[in-house]
Amino acid sequence: MAVTAPGQLNVNESPSWGSRSVDCFEKLEQIGEGTYGQVYMARELKTGEIVALKKIRMDNEREGFPITAIREIKILKKLHHENVIKLKEIVTSPGPEKDEQGKPDGNKYKGGIYMVFEYMDHDLTGLADRPGMRFSVPQIKCYMRQLLTGLHYCHVNQVLHRDIKGSNLLIDNEGNLKLADFGLARSFSNDHNANLTNRVITLWYRPPELLLGSTKYGPAVDMWSVGCIFAELLHGKPIFPGKDEPEQLNKIFELCGAPDEVNWPGVSKIPWYNNFKPTRPMKRRIREVFRHFDRHALELLEKMLTLDPSQRISAKDALDAEYFWTDPLPCDPKSLPKYESSHEFQTKKKRQQQRQHEETAKRQKLQHPQHARLPPIQQSGQAHAQMRPVPNQPIHGSQQPVAAGPSHHFGKPRGPPGPGRYPGGNPPSGYNHSSRGGQGGYGNTQYAQGRGGAPYGSGSMSGAGPRGGAGGGGGYGVGAPNYPQNGPYPGSSGTGRGSNVMGGNRNQQYGWQQ
Numbered sequence: 001m002a003v004t005a006p007g008q009l010n011v012n013e014s015p016s017w018g019s020r021s022v023d024c025f026e027k028l029e030q031i032g033e034g035t036y037g038q039v040y041m042a043r044e045l046k047t048g049e050i051v052a053l054k055k056i057r058m059d060n061e062r063e064g065f066p067i068t069a070i071r072e073i074k075i076l077k078k079l080h081h082e083n084v085i086k087l088k089e090i091v092t093s094p095g096p097e098k099d100e101q102g103k104p105d106g107n108k109y110k111g112g113i114y115m116v117f118e119y120m121d122h123d124l125t126g127l128a129d130r131p132g133m134r135f136s137v138p139q140i141k142c143y144m145r146q147l148l149t150g151l152h153y154c155h156v157n158q159v160l161h162r163d164i165k166g167s168n169l170l171i172d173n174e175g176n177l178k179l180a181d182f183g184l185a186r187s188f189s190n191d192h193n194a195n196l197t198n199r200v201i202t203l204w205y206r207p208p209e210l211l212l213g214s215t216k217y218g219p220a221v222d223m224w225s226v227g228c229i230f231a232e233l234l235h236g237k238p239i240f241p242g243k244d245e246p247e248q249l250n251k252i253f254e255l256c257g258a259p260d261e262v263n264w265p266g267v268s269k270i271p272w273y274n275n276f277k278p279t280r281p282m283k284r285r286i287r288e289v290f291r292h293f294d295r296h297a298l299e300l301l302e303k304m305l306t307l308d309p310s311q312r313i314s315a316k317d318a319l320d321a322e323y324f325w326t327d328p329l330p331c332d333p334k335s336l337p338k339y340e341s342s343h344e345f346q347t348k349k350k351r352q353q354q355r356q357h358e359e360t361a362k363r364q365k366l367q368h369p370q371h372a373r374l375p376p377i378q379q380s381g382q383a384h385a386q387m388r389p390v391p392n393q394p395i396h397g398s399q400q401p402v403a404a405g406p407s408h409h410f411g412k413p414r415g416p417p418g419p420g421r422y423p424g425g426n427p428p429s430g431y432n433h434s435s436r437g438g439q440g441g442y443g444n445t446q447y448a449q450g451r452g453g454a455p456y457g458s459g460s461m462s463g464a465g466p467r468g469g470a471g472g473g474g475g476y477g478v479g480a481p482n483y484p485q486n487g488p489y490p491g492s493s494g495t496g497r498g499s500n501v502m503g504g505n506r507n508q509q510y511g512w513q514q
């Protein structure tokens, strides 16, 4: 792949973009369902090359071609780097389309437009979610270094990603990590004078300046998200799983301390500071809560999760951090184990099927209770036979290894898909908030074990249900600051239905915004 040095943009693209038909590809299977529409794994008929086809959703004809798609295409056309997903071309379908099984795809509009991407086997979320998955320290360093390298390239080229999260970090079986989903990305100028929308970045990864209403910001917003991912990799579960914006800020303040003019000069001028400032002192507790982290990891994390964006470490400086230059060093991506390809969409399907199996088994059990009463003595042999596991009935605790499950969507709850892309938008049922630790069928996935095998989180994979973990993020213990009843987040409530978390159609929400 042609790699342009940081600071240089490759604007010479093939003039044939958009001229080919999607019929040049055979759709193999659906691997994703995003805000945009479906993503398919596909094979190019002529070359046999495997690609990802992302269909641009055009549900609302009146709005025309979605602005997010225009941005994504425009930005990806100028970014060429080994840690940024490659947009190969745009293809179109002039007429009604068929799905991967050859059935009409239900698209009431005639044609379709697809982005053709290089195919990636996993995303960081899905990979981390694989049953039994343990990331080693060199592996975490390797992924983190690639993430920072890709992001540094974007920032040097004056592009803010604005949606860094695990599910947007794609990984192939060569160990390469690439930034993907530039639908919320935009160019920025170094003076940070333009007014940009603060309604970007998935809630759990959103920095305090955006939550407080800042509209002048820069690359530091992405670095906060990187800090959240870094901590999540080490800790084994998301560190700030807020269900709405006030709770998100509360979780941040509980761990990072309350912002004030001392630790963040100018914070009191940020639009919503007065609405959200805690009424009691809140100490910074990163070192205490994550005391089991490696010293250099902790040092770097502190710099990434700095409240004041102007003091937050840049991608470039993070790459120079001791963490990446001390033993154990980041491993070579090629040395990483290869995993069977998996995408979130399929994993979800598998989980649903498994749940259905379990429900059927439960129903069968209720209809034919085996334990309800003791069998008559003379029939004991028979009864005993009945109590053996029924063939094909899942045996409790013997979870089938998920051979191929989506490795995408690291930060998304695993419940039934909610309407929004944000965990905080409308948490699916079963979504596990801090206070409900242990209830909701969430896997206690642990991404990593530290050196010497000391686990950072609790327990091991359960493989069932959404991630987020028991008590995730809620263990820092102190009460909520004094949030206004009718603050700048109308509709943000305990139900998690915040009005400014992204809904189902981000084009509607962001089309007009910067």
Ligand SMILES: Nc1ncnc2c1ncn2[C@@H]1O[C@H](COP(=O)(O)OP(=O)(O)OP(=O)(O)O)[C@@H](O)[C@H]1O
Pocket: 031, 032, 033, 034, 035, 036, 037, 039, 052, 054, 085, 117, 118, 119, 120, 121, 122, 123, 167, 168, 170, 180, 181, 183, 343, 344, 345, 406, 407, 408, 409, 421
């Ligand atoms: N190049 C690719 N290779 C393999 N899988 C991909 C690729 N691009 C996207 N996917 C899969 O499709 C999913 C959705 O893609 P993407 O995030 O780009 O769409 P989106 O509409 O922006 O989704 P979201 O609403 O989650 O932001 C991804 O999480 C991933 O699982």
